[in-house]
Every structure is written in structure tokens, then in C-alpha cells.
Amino acid sequence: MLRVALPNKGALSEIASTMLLEAGYVQRRDNRELVMVDPDNDVEFFYLRPRDIAVYVGGGILDVGITGRDLYLDAEVDDHVDEVLPLGIGNASFRFAGPAGSFTHQNELNGKRIATSYDALLRAYLKTNNIVADVVRLDGAVESSVRLGVADAIADVVETGNTLKAAGMEIFGDPILKSEAVLIGRAGTNPAGLEVLKRRLMGVLVARRYVMLDYDVRRDLVDEATRLTPGLESPTVSPLQDSDWVAVRSMVKKNQTNNIMDELYNIGARAILVTNIHACRI
Numbered sequence: 118m119l120r121v122a123l124p125n126k127g128a129l130s131e132i133a134s135t136m137l138l139e140a141g142y143v144q145r146r147d148n149r150e151l152v153m154v155d156p157d158n159d160v161e162f163f164y165l166r167p168r169d170i171a172v173y174v175g176g177g178i179l180d181v182g183i184t185g186r187d188l189y190l191d192a193e194v195d196d197h198v199d200e201v202l203p204l205g206i207g208n209a210s211f212r213f214a215g216p217a218g219s220f221t222h223q224n225e226l227n228g229k230r231i232a233t234s235y236d237a238l239l240r241a242y243l244k245t246n247n248i249v250a251d252v253v254r255l256d257g258a259v260e261s262s263v264r265l266g267v268a269d270a271i272a273d274v275v276e277t278g279n280t281l282k283a284a285g286m287e288i289f290g291d292p293i294l295k296s297e298a299v300l301i302g303r304a305g306t307n308p309a310g311l312e313v314l315k316r317r318l319m320g321v322l323v324a325r326r327y328v329m330l331d332y333d334v335r336r337d338l339v340d341e342a343t344r345l346t347p348g349l350e351s352p353t354v355s356p357l358q359d360s361d362w363v364a365v366r367s368m369v370k371k372n373q374t375n376n377i378m379d380e381l382y383n384i385g386a387r388a389i390l391v392t393n394i395h396a397c398r399i
């Protein structure tokens with residue numbers, strides 16, 4: 118059985134389980150369950166703290182896991198654990214922040230105290246960028262540390278920025294890391310079931326990002342029209358009863374759909390239909 122670590126709570130837990138459900142795997146119904154066996158797919162899921170997942174995978178106890186890139190890098194196992202597949206969900210940035218108006222660039226952090234829950238990640242960044250500062254390791258609610266006097270600035274995960282704003286803080290300097298949920302696995306291993314898991318997750322990503330577009334267009338305009346809808350490999354062009362017209366079918370990026378429909382309509386395409394893709398293998 119492929120042994121997969123999943124976040125048991127927090128920002129990544131539900132979105133990771135939803136993605137696996139869409140990929141055809143069984144997921145726990147009660148968030149107190151710690152293990153879930155999916156016998157049909159020969160996979161066993163272990164629900165663990167997102168911060169611990171890289172440790173289990175790095176130690177060879179579990180085969181693969183879904184966690185945040187920031188948490189994986191902070192676990193300092195990247196010499197023997199690889200990022201197998203970025204999942205495009207759970208996006209957040211790891212940024213410096215300070216009291217509004219106090220800092221403008223990360224170089225101003227020399228000699229200062231920086232609070233964070235990601236101390237290894239922060240230390241590595243400071244070293245690479247030749248910044249000498251004191252790192253104050255806190256478990257969470259890092260935004261309160263400056264007001265409470267244990268730090269001068271923070272390095273933390275920012276998504277909407279609402280938490281920072283509420284604490285009277287603002288981001289400054291370059292982003293330290295762009296994070297998202299990632300599938301991780303031990304370097305140099307390819308356990309049974311991993312290729313299928315990867316292909317299924319990629320299928321979910323494509324099904325979420327693309328729609329199927331159908332339209333009819335006059336045969337003499339088909340080259341112009343298909344330049345707008347080249348598809349992944351090549352669009353399907355089928356004859357219609359009226360031999361002056363053809364039907365075209367092509368996948369297009371969901372976020373470009375309406376612009377493409379407008380342009381197709383302008384060049385003379387008609388009966389332009391969009392349908393969701395439920396699942397796919399590319």
C-alpha cells in the first residue's frame with residue numbers, strides 16, 4: 118500500500134482532502150479519524166500535523182505527503198525529500214512585516230530581532246542574504262510579538278493580509294518565499310502507486326483550470342478561429358451537415374474563456390458552448 122501523509126487540520130487540511138476526493142480516493146468523514154484505508158486504490162492515508170509531514174516522509178516512515186512548501190523547507194529535509202508536484206492550492210507568501218512605516222527593505226533588519234514560526238527557513242534566507250539578525254522562534258500568533266516587545270519585526274505567512282492589518286503591521290522587502298501545497302516524496306524512490314496518484318492529481322488540476330469549448334464556424338474561418346483555441350494537442354474539427362460549416366471542440370483555460378468567446382463571436386463563430394471538465398487524464 119502507498120502510505121500518504123495528509124494535513125489533519127489548518128489551512129491545507131480540507132483543500133487537500135477535497136482534491137483527493139476529486140481524484141477518486143476515499144477520505145475520512147470525521148476529522149478526528151487519524152488513519153483511513155482506501156483498499157480499492159491500495160492507499161493508506163495518515164492525518165498528521167502539516168508541520169510534521171516532511172519529517173515522516175524524510176524519515177522513510179511514510180512514502181509521500183501533502184504539505185506547504187514553506188513547512189517542507191522549514192523541516193530541513195530537502196537534501197533527501199523532493200517536491201514531486203506543486204498543487205496550486207493553499208497559496209500564501211512568506212514575508213517580512215513590521216509596524217506600519219518602520220521598515221522599507223530587508224537589509225534594515227541587521228542587528229534586529231525577528232519573530233517567526235519558520236526559524237530554519239528564515240535563518241537560511243538571512244544567511245544567503247548576509248543579514249545578521251536575532252531569530253525569535255514562536256509557535257504562532259507571531260503578529261503580536263512586536264507590540265508585546267519580544268521582536269522588532271516578523272517573518273510570517275501572509276494570505277489576505279488581514280491579520281497583519283489588524284495588528285497595525287505591513288509587509289516590507291522582497292518576498293522570502295512563494296508557498297503553495299506540494300506533494301513531497303523521498304528522493305530517488307518511486308513507490309508503487311505514486312505514478313497513479315500523481316497522474317490523478319494532475320488530472321484534477323487540469324479539470325479545475327480548463328473548460329471544454331464547442332463552437333460552429335464557417336470552414337473558411339477555421340484557421341483563424343483555431344488560432345484562438347489551439348487546445349492542448351490540437352483542436353477537434355468535425356464536419357457538419359451544412360458542408361460550409363464545421364464544429365470545433367477544444368480545451369481552453371477557464372480564466373480566458375469569456376475573452377476567447379467574445380473574439381470567436383466577432384470573427385463569426387456561433388453556438389459557442391462551454392462545459393466543465395469533471396475529470397481527465399492528460
Ligand SMILES: Nc1ncnc2c1ncn2[C@@H]1O[C@H](COP(=O)(O)OP(=O)(O)OP(=O)(O)O)[C@@H](O)[C@H]1O
Binds near residue numbers: 275276
Ligand atoms: N491563510 C493562511 N494562513 C496560514 N497558513 C496558510 C494560509 N494559506 C495557506 N497557508 C499554508 O498552510 C500551512 C500552514 O498551515 P497551518 O496554519 O495549519 O499550520 P501551523 O501554522 O503549523 O499550525 P497551527 O496554525 O495549527 O499552529 C503553510 O504551508 C501555509 O503556507
Ligand SMILES: O=P(O)(O)OC[C@H]1O[C@H](OP(=O)(O)OP(=O)(O)O)[C@H](O)[C@@H]1O
Binds near residue numbers: 257258275277
Ligand atoms: O494573511 P491572512 O489571510 O490574514 O492569513 C495569515 C495568517 O494566518 C496564519 O495564522 P494561523 O491561523 O495559522 O494561526 P497561527 O499564527 O497560530 O499559526 C498566519 O500565521 C497568519 O497569522
Ligand SMILES: [Mg+2]
Binds near residue numbers: 127
Ligand atoms: Mg498557522
